[in-house]
Each structure stands twice: as C-alpha cells, then as structure tokens.
Amino acid sequence: MSPEEYVEAVLALVERIPPGRVMSYGAVADALAERSGRNSARQIGSIMARNGGGVPWYRVVNSAGRLPPGSEVRARALLAAEGTPLRGDRVDMRRAAWYPPEG
Template sequence: MTPEEYVEAVLGVVERIPPGRVMSYGAIADYLAERSGRSSARLVGSIMARYGGGVPWYRVVNSVGRLPPGHEVRARARLAAEGTPLRGAGVDLAAAQWWPPD
C-alpha cells in the first residue's frame, strides 16, 4: 500500500464509524495493519490532522478516550449531539468503541 493509499484507507475507516461510536488512533492503525504493513497510531493522528477535515474527525479519540487536542469543545458538542457515551473530559470507550464488522 502506497502512502497515498494508506491516507485514503484511514479516511475510509473514519467515514464508516457510525454516529454515537468512536475508534482510537491505535485501533484504526491495528485494523489496517495487515493490509498496509503499517501500525502506527501517531501516523493515523498525523493523517487526521492533515486530511481529516472532510470526515467525522471527532469520532477518533486517543487510547483512553481523550478528544482531539485543540478541538475538544467542538468534538464534545458533536459527540453529545450523536448520543455518544461521554465520561469526564472524554468518551466512555467501554461503551462507545467500534470496530468495523468486516
């Protein structure tokens, strides 16, 4: 998978996350690892920071449910509007985590 294809794959996974659910950067990296040969949560985070504006970026959180840095207020409002289970300053991962069915 080329770097450009990996960017498209990451964005494609994010587009599939249903309302009210989330995935972590690491979960996205793990989901794509076998196909891509890459498994880096940091790379997924960089891709989201650079190219994620056109997808539901607020549905991607860190490994403990923390919201995207610098965008916490907007992300929290969007997640709350979708009925995403929230906890403290972030997301309740145990209740909201999603994995693609395929």
C-alpha cells in the same frame, strides 16, 4: 500500499464509524495493519490532523477517550449531539468503542 493509498484507507475507515461510536488512533492503525503493512497510532493522528476535515474526525480519539487536541470543545459538542457515551471530558471507551466487522 502507497502512502497516498494509506491516507485514503484511513479516511474511508473513519467515514464508516457509526454515529455515537468512536475508534482510537491505535484501533484505526490495527484495523488497517494487515492490508497496509503499517501500524502506528501516531501516524493516524498525523493523517487525521492533516487530512481529516472531510470525515467525522471527532470520532477518532486516544485510547483513554481523550478528544482530539485543540478541538476538544467542538468534538465534545458533536459527539454529544450523536449520543456518544461520555464520562466527564472523555468518551466512555468501554461503551463507545467500535471496531469494523471482519470481511
């Protein structure tokens, strides 16, 4: 998978995250690892920062539920509007985490 195809795969996966649910950067990387040969949460963060504007970027958070840096206020408002379970200034990962079904 070329770097461009990987970016497209990441964005396509983020588009599939249902409203009210989130994935961590690491979960996105894990979900695509077998197909892509890549597995870097940091790379997912870079892809989202550069290319994520056209997808629900706010549904990708860190593994502790922290919101995207620099966009916390906007992300929190968008997540709250979708009914995403929040705990203080973070997403409640135990209740909100989503992983794509196999297949």
